[in-house]
Amino acid sequence: MAAFQTTAWRLISGVLGVICLLLMAALGILLKNSFNKQNVQPTLSPGPSTDPLEGSDCCSCQEKWIGYQCNCYFISNESKTWKDSRNFCISHNSSLLQVQNRNELDFMNSSAHFYWIGLSFSEEHNAWLWEDNSTLSQDLFLVNTENCVIYSPSRNSLDEDCGSRHLFICKQHLS
Incomplete structure (x- = not known):
């Protein structure tokens, strides 16, 4: 036993x-x-946190994209020309950022970097146009020369030679 x-x-x-x-x-x-x-x-990016954001529950974004107010944003950590930045965004079913209002990028307030956005001067129309060909609202940015625009979420914008290299922001609208 x-x-x-x-x-x-x-x-x-x-x-x-x-x-x-x-x-x-x-x-x-x-x-x-x-x-x-x-x-x-x-x-992922030199600017904002990629933690889930308040108001992002209505969207599901792909990896490395930030959901905010039912849109997805990609904040690059690689510098490209305006055209190359636009092409990158297009290849990811998005466009360079078109700022709708001054509060759109509140989640990036801590960022001091400048980013390409989808605003450039159209010689054909002799006006500042967003990528979707809508005109620039004068209360958003003050731009003077015929270039492209870099933007800092700290509410600054500068016009810059489109061939220079900067970080960029893509925006994907979710339906």
């Missing part, structure tokens, strides 16, 4: 040992994935 009790305890301790090893392996995998996600998120 004593031999049977010893064999049963060995079997129980062996099973518990295997369960313990499996739990430790699962914990290791979960921790590794958790640290990888934390390391990736802050490098």
Whole structure:
């Protein structure tokens, strides 16, 4: 009878040992994935946080895009010309940012960087036009020369040679 009790305890301790090893392996995998996600998120862009934003519950954005007020925004961490920035946005089913109002980018208030937006001077129309050919509302920006526009969420805008390289913001409208 004593031999049977010893064999049963060995079997129980062996099973518990295997369960313990499996739990430790699962914990290791979960921790590794958790640290990888934390390391990736802050490098998505030099500006705002990519944490879920208030008012973003009405949209589902692709990875590396920020949902805010039912739109998705991509804030680049790579400098491109205005044309290359526009082409990048188009290739991702979006457009360079068209600012609707001064509060649109409230989630980026802490950013001091300047970004290309979808505003440029049309020689054909002799006017400032957004990418969708709508005209610029004069209360949004004051621009003087015939170039493209870089924008900082701290409410500053500058006209800049379209061939210079800057960060950019894409905006995807969700229906």
